[in-house]
Amino acid sequence: MSGIxxxxxxxxxxxxxxxxxxxxxxxxxxxADCTILKHGNFLFGFxxxxxxxxxxxxxxxxxxxxTVDEMYAELKPMAVSEPVYNEKYRIYxxxxxxxxxxxxxIQWFDHPVAQYxxxxxxxxxxxxxxxxxDAEINDATVQKxxxxxxxxxxxxxxxxCYYVPIRSRxxxxxxxxxxxxxxxxxxxxxxxxAIVADTDITKHPEQDGSIAAYHFLLAAWHFGLGTCWIGxxxxxxxxxxxxxxxxxxxxxxxxVGYPSEYPVExxxxxxxxxxxxxxx
Ligand SMILES: Cc1cc2nc3c(=O)[nH]c(=O)nc-3n(C[C@H](O)[C@H](O)[C@H](O)COP(=O)(O)O)c2cc1C
Numbered sequence: 095m096s097g098i099x100x101x102x103x104x105x106x107x108x109x110x111x112x113x114x115x116x117x118x119x120x121x122x123x124x125x126a127d128c129t130i131l132k133h134g135n136f137l138f139g140f141x142x143x144x145x146x147x148x149x150x151x152x153x154x155x156x157x158x159x160x161t162v163d164e165m166y167a168e169l170k171p172m173a174v175s176e177p178v179y180n181e182k183y184r185i186y187x188x189x190x191x192x193x194x195x196x197x198x199x200i201q202w203f204d205h206p207v208a209q210y211x212x213x214x215x216x217x218x219x220x221x222x223x224x225x226x227x228d229a230e231i232n233d234a235t236v237q238k239x240x241x242x243x244x245x246x247x248x249x250x251x252x253x254x255c256y257y258v259p260i261r262s263r264x265x266x267x268x269x270x271x272x273x274x275x276x277x278x279x280x281x282x283x284x285x286x287x288a289i290v291a292d293t294d295i296t297k298h299p300e301q302d303g304s305i306a307a308y309h310f311l312l313a314a315w316h317f318g319l320g321t322c323w324i325g326x327x328x329x330x331x332x333x334x335x336x337x338x339x340x341x342x343x344x345x346x347x348x349x350v351g352y353p354s355e356y357p358v359e360x361x362x363x364x365x366x367x368x369x370x371x372x373x374x
């Protein structure tokens with residue numbers, strides 16, 4: 095489910111050029127006399143008519159504060175204010191006018207925001223998080239994440255995986271020290287989640303477990319929560335400490351929390367051309 099905000103324009107080509115080239119929107123759909131644009135998950139369209147809608151304001155928000163400055167440098171001739179920090183809303187923002195005089199706001203939220211990353215945005219921008227805000231995660235949020243994570247595929251749809259929240263400070267410290275620097279993020283997070291595959295239910299615990307864990311990581315990010323896959327947790331002492339049967343496969347214990355720095359810097363990836371190979 096989604097939605098589209100439509101506006102009337104008398105200069106469809108000029109408007110299309112402004113929003114694609116200067117605001118960096120994609121064209122989502124071309125219709126007879128309308129163009130629908132996309133910015134993240136914001137869909138908005140312009141239809142060629144004999145008058146122009148200029149009421150309201152189009153706000154575009156970005157992940158980085160510095161993007162607001164970069165956008166300001168590009169949009170300076172149309173800007174009506176310089177970038178400023180707005181204490182009331184905890185945002186960094188400036189305003190500009192589009193070629194038909196509509197008000198456009200460019201902003202960055204100076205706090206984590208939930209539930210806007212979807213689809214390609216979610217796949218591309220999820221990052222491993224190793225430092226967290228000192229903000230608790232309530233049970234309702236954990237419930238929402240698991241509600242999404244449970245849609246992970248599994249062999250024969252046996253659904254062998256389960257999730258164990260860890261909030262105890264002592265347990266988090268112990269887990270954080272277990273793999274030295276590799277598991278330290280667990281100790282820094284307000285909570286952790288053990289992701290386990292029940293080997294009585296599946297013959298493919300590693301595959302089922304990995305895909306369930308990745309589903310969990312993506313679901314958490316969708317709700318604004320950072321995680322980090324911590325490897326090499328499938329040890330008897332770890333499982334005993336967590337009360338998990340030693341025969342079960344402990345896929346990972348991930349820290350879970352609101353990232354202290356947002357966004358977490360992207361890591362490099364190989365080019366698609368490098369990993370798309372011809373079959374022999
Ligand atoms: C199987 C696996 C094991 C990992 N183990 C650890 C770990 O023990 N500690 C850690 O900090 N990160 C760990 N990571 C996270 C990776 O370092 C991270 O995914 C990678 O650097 C890419 O960064 P990104 O997740 O931000 O895109 C692990 C990831 C995977 C998939």
